């Protein structure tokens with residue numbers, strides 16, 4: 670983990686309320702599923718850093734013309750992300766990271782299926798880059814949100830979409846697509862809204878399929894100190910079979926069968 674004083678390389682508007690942020694960082698040792706905590710101001714507003722998944726590493730192998738570092742995608746939802754959206758290239762931002770455990774590699778010969786909805790797509794890009802033979806199942810409310818898929822198409826990964834209003838792909842939830850993909854040699858990686866993760870996890874458990882979920886909780890420290898991001902997990906071997914884990918330092922990626930979904 671490093672604490673880096675970074676410069677904003679770009680902060681481009683992707684669509685209404687969605688931004689792509691490039692941050693300078695000379696040596697980001699980032700793997701799929703890692704996240705960073707961003708300090709959005711030098712003052713008290715906002716006081717706490719905010720967590721964001723790493724979308725991709727930029728400037729690797731000299732490909733980027735915009736600098737070396739990391740790229741994040743974010744949606745404006747509150748005070749911190751509104752402040753972030755007003756920042757301009759050249760301004761400084763403090764990065765703490767990379768944080769978290771990241772997604773484990775699949776066992777050899779497994780069929781990889783990634784399942785996501787909304788901004789849950791962010792940590793899956795690095796995974797898709799490493800596993801382009803996998804399939805990405807993307808769920809959204811409508812076609813308007815499918816612009817997030819543009820970069821994935823360039824990786825050559827197979828993409829299937831479900832929208833709630835039927836304006837792109839099949840009509841309905843992404844879990845309907847997942848049901849058709851499950852076989853005993855499948856491994857599932859999922860990130861997105863908690864309701865979706867719970868449903869994905871349940872489907873996988875019932876089908877005997879291994880499933881890794883990346884959870885999101887509000888985070889104050891990001892490094893396992895404040896205990897604010899605790900989730901209850903199920904320890905299948907222990908006699909006292911409930912315990913708590915920190916999403917920031919034990920996760921954010923967990924085996925879906927170990928999460929106590931009733932409390933999320």
Ligand SMILES: Cc1cc2nc3c(=O)[nH]c(=O)nc-3n(C[C@H](O)[C@H](O)[C@H](O)COP(=O)(O)OP(=O)(O)OC[C@H]3O[C@@H](n4cnc5c(N)ncnc54)[C@H](O)[C@@H]3O)c2cc1C
Nearest residue numbers: 719720721722742743744746747748749750791885886887
């Ligand atoms: C590991 C991790 C990775 C993340 N990656 C991304 C990403 O790649 N792109 C992105 O846009 N967002 C991501 N988020 C969510 C992002 O951290 C929040 O949207 C951001 O902190 C909101 O800050 P704010 O000050 O704008 O909103 P606030 O004013 O703090 O909150 C606005 C609203 O958003 C809700 N909220 C805030 N944080 C979270 C959270 N962590 N989970 C669910 N609801 C929340 C609040 O309850 C409130 O309703 C991630 C969160 C985590 C924990």
Ligand code: FES
Nearest residue numbers: 891893895896917
């Ligand atoms: S955010 Fe502080 S312990 Fe996880």
